[in-house]
Amino acid sequence: MTDQPISQTDYMFADDVLEYLGELDHVLKGRRKTVREHVRADVEAHILEALSAKPDIDPCSRAEILSGLGDPASYALAWADAIEVANPESRVVRLGRMIGEGGWALSRRILAGLCFALGLIFGLAIFGRLVSPETVGLFVLSDGTWLVGSWTSGSVPIARDVLGAATLPLCVVLLAVFVGLAWRIQSKRTHR
Amino acid sequence: MTKVSEERARIERQMRKGVLGVATLAALRQSPAHGYALAQRLKEVLGGSVAEGTLYPLLASFEAAGWVKHDWDTNQAGPARKVHSLTVEGQAAAAELLSVWRETSARIEDMTR
Numbered sequence: 097m098t099d100q101p102i103s104q105t106d107y108m109f110a111d112d113v114l115e116y117l118g119e120l121d122h123v124l125k126g127r128r129k130t131v132r133e134h135v136r137a138d139v140e141a142h143i144l145e146a147l148s149a150k151p152d153i154d155p156c157s158r159a160e161i162l163s164g165l166g167d168p169a170s171y172a173l174a175w176a177d178a179i180e181v182a183n184p185e186s187r188v189v190r191l192g193r194m195i196g197e198g199g200w201a202l203s204r205r206i207l208a209g210l211c212f213a214l215g216l217i218f219g220l221a222i223f224g225r226l227v228s229p230e231t232v233g234l235f236v237l238s239d240g241t242w243l244v245g246s247w248t249s250g251s252v253p254i255a256r257d258v259l260g261a262a263t264l265p266l267c268v269v270l271l272a273v274f275v276g277l278a279w280r281i282q283s284k285r286t287h288r
Numbered sequence: 289m290t291k292v293s294e295e296r297a298r299i300e301r302q303m304r305k306g307v308l309g310v311a312t313l314a315a316l317r318q319s320p321a322h323g324y325a326l327a328q329r330l331k332e333v334l335g336g337s338v339a340e341g342t343l344y345p346l347l348a349s350f351e352a353a354g355w356v357k358h359d360w361d362t363n364q365a366g367p368a369r370k371v372h373s374l375t376v377e378g379q380a381a382a383a384e385l386l387s388v389w390r391e392t393s394a395r396i397e398d399m400t401r
Contacts, residue, residue, distance in 0.1 A: 138323060142324050164327075164336075167339075171341035
């Protein structure tokens, strides 16, 4: 522990302040970066000013300052609108930004879909392995070629099951990883 | 809270919100100020019913209209502060709106006599 006094700037990193600023960022999501930075800088300056005016800074006074500002949803969009009117964006820049944002959103969607599809494949592999362990896995066939996936009777016979008993746990882990990744990408896209 | 006092509180809230623009221009006419100090001045005049957050969109729209400009105060310790002040157009708009305010207020006062 240190006896050094804590500066107002340190209080900007208090959980409630960070949560408030996070809420502000969420409300302003999709707005121009310069507009978001403008609003955030002014809100931070307001909080710092308010903190420096308080003789004692405790969670109560922080809560008072934040409630005094109001819910970000109630003012931030009107603020961003006014800043955008004051600093209009050229059509070319606006078009470029929209294409960039659209492309980014689309690539995230594709990536989430891809991860989900891979998860689904490993889910099916688990099912196949449980139903018929000798036909699903990573195999070396008797002619020396490798086979990943499902082996059907009538094709070249299997010489060796490479992963053996590790196949099922590995598929479970990969299923969890890909479904988890898909969920994470999807939820980031929805909530941020 | 009874329905009557609820209605009274609603009208009072609307009234205070409605005069926020004129009050902001009047406060900036007195002297330039940074956001927080301006919010405190307005709080003293209008009470706590107006959230400080609503002041900033108003200042930004005044800037968009060319009534308010800001300069950066770097003299104080800590991060630079934005100091808002009225432009010439803002001074004229403030004078006009304050005159409308006085007239309206006088007329309402007349009705109560």
